[in-house]
Amino acid sequence: MSLIRLFPYPPYDFALSAWIFSRGDPSIRxxxxxxxxxxxxxxxxxxxxxVHSIGTLYSPAVEITSTPGTGEEGDxxxxxxxxxMFNIYDDLVPFYRAVQHDPVVASLTxxxxxxxxxxxxxxFEALVDSIVEQQISLxxxxxxxxxxxxxxxxxxxxxTSTYYCYPSPHALAVVPDGVFRECGMTTRKGEYIRDxxxxxxxxDLDTEAFRAYEDTRDIIGEMMKIRGIGRWTAELAVIRGIxxxxxxxxxxxxxxxxxxxxxxxxxPVSAGEARRIADSWGPWKGLAAFYFDxxxxxxxxxxxxxxx
Numbered sequence: 675m676s677l678i679r680l681f682p683y684p685p686y687d688f689a690l691s692a693w694i695f696s697r698g699d700p701s702i703r704x705x706x707x708x709x710x711x712x713x714x715x716x717x718x719x720x721x722x723x724x725v726h727s728i729g730t731l732y733s734p735a736v737e738i739t740s741t742p743g744t745g746e747e748g749d750x751x752x753x754x755x756x757x758x759m760f761n762i763y764d765d766l767v768p769f770y771r772a773v774q775h776d777p778v779v780a781s782l783t784x785x786x787x788x789x790x791x792x793x794x795x796x797x798f799e800a801l802v803d804s805i806v807e808q809q810i811s812l813x814x815x816x817x818x819x820x821x822x823x824x825x826x827x828x829x830x831x832x833x834t835s836t837y838y839c840y841p842s843p844h845a846l847a848v849v850p851d852g853v854f855r856e857c858g859m860t861t862r863k864g865e866y867i868r869d870x871x872x873x874x875x876x877x878d879l880d881t882e883a884f885r886a887y888e889d890t891r892d893i894i895g896e897m898m899k900i901r902g903i904g905r906w907t908a909e910l911a912v913i914r915g916i917x918x919x920x921x922x923x924x925x926x927x928x929x930x931x932x933x934x935x936x937x938x939x940x941x942p943v944s945a946g947e948a949r950r951i952a953d954s955w956g957p958w959k960g961l962a963a964f965y966f967d968x969x970x971x972x973x974x975x976x977x978x979x980x981x982x
Contacts, residue, residue, distance in 0.1 A: 678738045678753060679728070682762035686734035687788030688727035691760060694968055695792045699820045702838050713830055713837035714755060714795060718748045720830040720839045725756055731788050736762070741832060761790045761917060769958045776954060778936050778976075782965045785974065791964040793917045797881040798874055799840050800915025801897070804907040805866050806859065812928065812967075814858075821857040825849075846871035866902025873900075881915075890918040913960040922959035924948040932966045936976050 682688070689708070696705035696712075703712040710725040721740045729735030740752050757763065766788070773779040794800040806822070807815040826841040826849055846867055854864030873879035879900070887893045890912055897908035909923040923929060924945040933951060934943040943951075952959040968974075 678749065680736050680738065680753065680757065680762060681729075682734040682736065682760070682790075683765050684732045684734055685766060685788040686729075686762065686790060687731055687786075688725075688729075688734060688736055688760075690786065690788060691790050691792070692725070694789065694971070698816055699824070701836060702820055702823055711837075713839045714752070715828055715839040715842060716748060716751050716755075718751075720828050720837070721748075721752065722830065722832060722837055723752055723756065725760075734762075736760075755795050758793055758917075759795060761793055764790050766790065769961055772956050772958055773962060779955065779962050779965065782962075782969055782974075786965055786968060789965070789968065791917070791919075791961055792914075794915050795840070797884055797911065797915040798843055798870075800911040801870060801881060801900075801903065801907070802846065802867055803914065804910040805863055805870070805902055807910070808863065808907060812971075818858045822854075822859075825853055825857060843871040843874035847875045863902075869901050870903075884912075885916055890921050893918065894921065913964070919960035920957040922949065922952045922963055924952065926963075928970070929963055929966065932970050936966070936969075 689705075692705040692710040696703050696710060698704075700706065700711075701713075704710075708726050710723075712723055713720055714723050721742060723738065723740045725736050725738050727734065727736050736756075738753065738756055740749075766783075770780075770783045773783060794803065803815075803819060806819050810818075823838050823840055826845045827838040828842070828845075830837050830839070849864065849868060849871075851861050851864050854867070855861065859867075870879070874881055884893045884896065887896075893912050893916065894905065894908040897903050897911060898905060903911075906923055906925040909921045910926075912918040912921045913923070930943045930945065930948050933948055934940055937943065937951060952962065955962045
């Protein structure tokens, strides 16, 4: 692949945006020494994509390479994946303006200025990840997801390193119960993932078609018809997989806990109250929720946030 340059919409903090979702197993995805690396399954087979910044916060630019080379058509596919995964053309300014009335979120936007939320390469991946995360902490879920990827995903060897792509629907459709259990998941979760994967692999379900829906609520409603997908799972999937930032996972216990610390001094926050708090953020509920998740992820506390 020839070196390709893209010019994200400012402000954009590539280092923060890449690091924030790339911690974990370096054989799957990593941001290290200024370079983001991830093995991706393309129509031409697995490839290792590398992205690094050559710009600034207010004049951003990134360079992309992939190994092995993919040809002109493959280059275009890789570029589209990177553009989508990093959402480099998002304009954060309207979001920042829309939440200025809320001193808590406004403070988070200053702390994470230029942070853009990531999107999974496919809607299928977002659905599977959300199923894995049901009723467990995000930290534990990331461990289980990495195990599943390394047990079932396509591999590519480069020198002394092996990289793993996210497993395809065809691969996950035939994973036995024992493998899911070895990865730390319940048999029931394995069934949900296998059934979903089989539907996609057979062509009975086109998860990418959800992108064409105009109303996010319709997507959530259709996703909830899939076995194992409830409202919370669907809301996470539309945010992470389709980048519908008007969705808000109010039933997320972890998010409720974070909001209780930032708004209620630790007093419990119900799903209904979480929705009322989020209503003031307008169509940016999902992005604001992501910023709160990142506050939790980086150890940012309300006290620290107030003193920034």
